[in-house]
Amino acid sequence: MNNISLSKSTFIRGLQCEKSLYLYKNFYHLKDPVDPQTQAIFDQGHEVGILAQKLFPDGVDVSPESYYNMGESVIKTKSLIESGESVIYEATFEFNGVIAALDILVKDNEGWKAYEVKSSTSVSETYLNDAAIQYYTIINSGVELKDISIVHINNQYVKNGAIKVHELFTIAPVYDEVQLLLPDISHKIEQFKSIIGNDSVPKIEIGEHCSKPYGCDFRGHCWKHIPDYSIFDISNLRMNKKFDLYNNGIVTLDQVDVENNALNSNHLLQVKSELTQSSYIDYENISQFLSDLKYPLYFLDFETIGTAIPIYDGSRPYQQLPFQFSLHVQQEKNGTLTHYEYLAKSSIKKDPRIDFVKRLVKDCGDSGDIIVYNIGFEKGKLNDLKALYPKFADDIGNIINRLKDLMVPFKNKWYYTPEMKGSYSIKSVLPALVPELSYQDLEIKEGGTASNLFLQMVKGEFNGDIDKTKKDLLEYCKLDTYAMVRILEVLYMS
Numbered sequence: 001m002n003n004i005s006l007s008k009s010t011f012i013r014g015l016q017c018e019k020s021l022y023l024y025k026n027f028y029h030l031k032d033p034v035d036p037q038t039q040a041i042f043d044q045g046h047e048v049g050i051l052a053q054k055l056f057p058d059g060v061d062v063s064p065e066s067y068y069n070m071g072e073s074v075i076k077t078k079s080l081i082e083s084g085e086s087v088i089y090e091a092t093f094e095f096n097g098v099i100a101a102l103d104i105l106v107k108d109n110e111g112w113k114a115y116e117v118k119s120s121t122s123v124s125e126t127y128l129n130d131a132a133i134q135y136y137t138i139i140n141s142g143v144e145l146k147d148i149s150i151v152h153i154n155n156q157y158v159k160n161g162a163i164k165v166h167e168l169f170t171i172a173p174v175y176d177e178v179q180l181l182l183p184d185i186s187h188k189i190e191q192f193k194s195i196i197g198n199d200s201v202p203k204i205e206i207g208e209h210c211s212k213p214y215g216c217d218f219r220g221h222c223w224k225h226i227p228d229y230s231i232f233d234i235s236n237l238r239m240n241k242k243f244d245l246y247n248n249g250i251v252t253l254d255q256v257d258v259e260n261n262a263l264n265s266n267h268l269l270q271v272k273s274e275l276t277q278s279s280y281i282d283y284e285n286i287s288q289f290l291s292d293l294k295y296p297l298y299f300l301d302f303e304t305i306g307t308a309i310p311i312y313d314g315s316r317p318y319q320q321l322p323f324q325f326s327l328h329v330q331q332e333k334n335g336t337l338t339h340y341e342y343l344a345k346s347s348i349k350k351d352p353r354i355d356f357v358k359r360l361v362k363d364c365g366d367s368g369d370i371i372v373y374n375i376g377f378e379k380g381k382l383n384d385l386k387a388l389y390p391k392f393a394d395d396i397g398n399i400i401n402r403l404k405d406l407m408v409p410f411k412n413k414w415y416y417t418p419e420m421k422g423s424y425s426i427k428s429v430l431p432a433l434v435p436e437l438s439y440q441d442l443e444i445k446e447g448g449t450a451s452n453l454f455l456q457m458v459k460g461e462f463n464g465d466i467d468k469t470k471k472d473l474l475e476y477c478k479l480d481t482y483a484m485v486r487i488l489e490v491l492y493m494s
């Protein structure tokens with residue numbers, strides 16, 4: 001193991017950015033900490049990998065205790081191959097300073113075949129490169145591969161009873177694509193080894209590669225010269241245009257030439273608002289938006305969970321399933337509020353959706369606009385529920401027809417203040433318009449955390465205080481709808 005320079009993941013890292021590879025190998029401590037959302041994605045990937053082993057059951061797992069024991073996995077893999085084993089999980093190979101663990105290695109009557117499992121729903125260019133370094137390491141270790149495939153999630157699969165792994169997973173052979181990439185692999189390996197051994201950090205500026213194909217985990221280090229609010233926060237401006245500005249020495253909004261640049265009127269509104277610290281209000285459009293509202297108003301927000309491996313019958317991989325809503329009802333302008341809420345039982349056996357629908361239909365009444373923030377999300381989930389529960393199709397259709405989007409005035413910048421810093425998310429609009437209300441005072445501050453916590457409870461993996469966390473979930477969702485009430489009040493006052 002002493003001469004190991006690269007793993008499969010560091011090779012892929014090097015393809016994205018050589019500086020990232022260098023920092024990872026030489027200045028690991030500069031790496032950003034893994035946040036809970038990213039950790040949840042890693043954990044899900046592990047779960048998918050374990051399930052995919054059922055495609056080729058009864059194999060021998062040679063996973064090491066830790067990365068530092070991968071050498072033992074190499075020895076075990078070699079010995080299992082020599083002893084005639086036909087299915088090996090985490091089969092590990094080492095060649096030319098590269099160590100690579102393959103999810104599933106199988107020998108059938110045609111010979112050895114390699115399967116690399118991914119929890120996404122299609123084959124990407126990165127996965128092909130991943131397969132190519134894998135293939136290179138395996139064949140040069142003396143194992144002739146007849147085929148190599150990416151195993152990914154089939155997003156059209158609908159769970160019905162126990163998970164059918166042969167339907168949940170799609171096996172995509174990538175042998176031909178790998179052959180095209182192979183000639184370049186050893187050159188790249190030498191190049192990356194040489195970079196790792198250099199005395200100085202590669203001179204690579206920040207660029208679009210910092211987020212493609214993955215968000216780089218050295219952003220905290222490389223982007224530290226970019227202020228909290230910069231040209232990278234100009235809303236709806238394409239990334240290549242942002243880097244055009246950056247590469248011309250423009251970082252902060254006060255450096256933007258408002259007379260002579262490629263920004264559209266919407267971008268310039270944001271820039272000018274910052275420079276003059278003044279708000280912009282399009283009274284005509286806001287007045288039209290407000291006069292179109294039909295009382296009583298129902299302010300509605302959902303929370304959802306979605307998993308690669310579907311939990312409940314009648315659901316697809318990654319389908320977002322509503323488990324909670326908050327609803328504030330106001331009979332007339334500035335009238336008193338009535339609050340309704342629903343939070344499903346956190347049970348792996350009980351699909352949260354049916355009780356969610358029953359309660360939502362009951363609490364939403366028959367008439368009056370239903371105000372949401374970002375209509376596409378709620379409408380999409382309601383359409384899913386309509387298709388799933390034909391008995392409630394008319395009621396859900398009625399709810400869909402009554403939806404109105406409070407995000408519209410902010411997305412269109414009919415109402416814009418410098419405090420929004422280019423964002424029209426409710427998390428930015430609320431403190432700008434109603435500074436006394438804040439998500440920061442809550443235990444749960446954003447939807448991703450709410451979703452992760454509920455999912456942990458469903459799976460029985462939650463270690464905290466369940467009653468308190470359920471209260472926190474209710475408080476969080478309640479603030480989302482109360483925030484809309486207060487934001488609308490401000491629009492009325494404008």
Ligand code: SF4
Pocket residue numbers: 016017018019020021023204205206207209210211216217218219222223
């Ligand atoms: S943040 Fe960007 S420049 Fe820095 S290492 Fe990552 S990809 Fe490279």
